[in-house]
Amino acid sequence: MRDQQLFQPQDYLTPKWYLFKSSKLGNVYDSIPWEQLSACLPKKNKGPGAPSWFSPQGMFGLMFLKAYLNLSDEKLIARFNTDWSLQLFCNKLLQDHQKIKDKAILSRIRTYMADHTDWQQLQEVLLQHWKTDMHNTHVLLMDATCYESYIRFPTDVKLLWESCQWVFEKQLYRYCKILGVKRPGSKYIDQKRMQMSYDRSRKKTYKAGRKRKKSLIYLLSKGLGQLQCLLNENPQIQLHLHERTYLKTIKKIIEQQQFLQQHPAKELKNRIVSLPKAYVRPIVRGKEAKRVEFGMKAHLLQVDGICFIDTMEFRAFNESTRLKLSSLKHRSIFGSLHQLGADRIYATNKNRKYLTEKKIFTCFPKKGPKVNNPAESQLRSLISSQRATVGYFGVTGSSSLLILLAK
Numbered sequence: 001m002r003d004q005q006l007f008q009p010q011d012y013l014t015p016k017w018y019l020f021k022s023s024k025l026g027n028v029y030d031s032i033p034w035e036q037l038s039a040c041l042p043k044k045n046k047g048p049g050a051p052s053w054f055s056p057q058g059m060f061g062l063m064f065l066k067a068y069l070n071l072s073d074e075k076l077i078a079r080f081n082t083d084w085s086l087q088l089f090c091n092k093l094l095q096d097h098q099k100i101k102d103k104a105i106l107s108r109i110r111t112y113m114a115d116h117t118d119w120q121q122l123q124e125v126l127l128q129h130w131k132t133d134m135h136n137t138h139v140l141l142m143d144a145t146c147y148e149s150y151i152r153f154p155t156d157v158k159l160l161w162e163s164c165q166w167v168f169e170k171q172l173y174r175y176c177k178i179l180g181v182k183r184p185g186s187k188y189i190d191q192k193r194m195q196m197s198y199d200r201s202r203k204k205t206y207k208a209g210r211k212r213k214k215s216l217i218y219l220l221s222k223g224l225g226q227l228q229c230l231l232n233e234n235p236q237i238q239l240h241l242h243e244r245t246y247l248k249t250i251k252k253i254i255e256q257q258q259f260l261q262q263h264p265a266k267e268l269k270n271r272i273v274s275l276p277k278a279y280v281r282p283i284v285r286g287k288e289a290k291r292v293e294f295g296m297k298a299h300l301l302q303v304d305g306i307c308f309i310d311t312m313e314f315r316a317f318n319e320s321t322r323l324k325l326s327s328l329k330h331r332s333i334f335g336s337l338h339q340l341g342a343d344r345i346y347a348t349n350k351n352r353k354y355l356t357e358k359k360i361f362t363c364f365p366k367k368g369p370k371v372n373n374p375a376e377s378q379l380r381s382l383i384s385s386q387r388a389t390v391g392y393f394g395v396t397g398s399s400s401l402l403i404l405l406a407k
Helices: 009-021 024-030 034-038 056-069 073-082 084-089 105-116 119-133 156-179 188-200 206-233 241-260 319-334 349-357 374-389
Strands: 139-148 281-284 292-303 306-313 339-341
Touching: 009 024, 009 084, 024 056, 024 084, 034 056, 034 119, 056 073, 056 084, 056 105, 073 084, 073 105, 119 306, 119 319, 139 319, 156 188, 156 206, 156 241, 188 206, 206 241, 292 319, 306 319, 319 349
Parallel strands: 139 339
Antiparallel strands: 139 292, 281 292, 292 306
16 A cells, blocks of 8 residues: 655645744735735746746845845845745745855845836735725825935035046056057146145135136046047947946036036036936935935825835926825825825915815915814824824835835
8 A cells, every 4th residue: 555645845844834924024924915026027037047046026025024124135144044934934945054145145136126127016016905904095195205325425526536537547548558559648647646635635625626627627628539539540449338328427527517617506407426326416405414415306105104106216306296196196096085294395376276176184284364273273283293203204215115014
């Protein structure tokens, strides 16, 4: 008689899985639509090459764990290697001899997900799954925030000098050495000494800064001309895509700096502040501690403690113009909208008229000598306090996975 096995080889997972499902992290696991999220990423590549550590579910799981546990990339991987509950959350239970040694794997996963995931589709999947368990969906809170990019504080002198270094050291002098030709004459070495002296000075006056900018603009114009002549005389030199992008950005930088020599800064549009991140723009926030921020500005909507992104751009925009569109987006997802909380910047005459027509109560202060109803004043104060204290308004997060479990 054939032997009957009572336990399959994979049944050793059962005790761990039971403990995991009964834990708080297991409750979070049950609240996430893994199949719909996994469909937002391309199917697993089964071609040549080393197999990937994580499936699409595992990639999304790592992003949730990073925000849920508030750990750095290195600490999250170290804990993942030793905590089987995190491994079950990501659907990747390691064997006793297995260990993830790659500390940059999370960075690559984020890059892969950013390139292959539509953040609007991702938000729609989560909201459609969660909205049945949400309460007070008739209340909408909105605000704008800025997710700063990691760049050094930009100045015109730094930007021009970085451009000069790239043109002369990384391009012109390198190609002259490869071709075996003499370097064209320039004052780059003298300007390098002057730049070092300027950087060491403790007090950088406006007069000294303007003098440096004028010298660097002349040096950069000369270097660009010499580099272009070298490329025209040697057609065998083919610049890579990122080099052509840098060259295009530097040409735009010198045009803007020449414009600033004769015009005030407020007249310059789309000002470049970083050479490697040319898409970053200065965003004036008007805060006491940090007047200008550099990064992506996002307009956030919050319903019942869960935030989702309305729009995000690398340029400054007036968030008050998004009120009507945001309210329509809320109605399409949750249905009715009766109460709205926002800053005073949203309280324009146009927005007030629209909200009055739709019979939406707001926390905006009344206009004119109108008597405040005590009940309305209390509700208005409650909405204002909720908007200012609940959720992730003003807190940096990670792209579209800003939508987190708030409870």
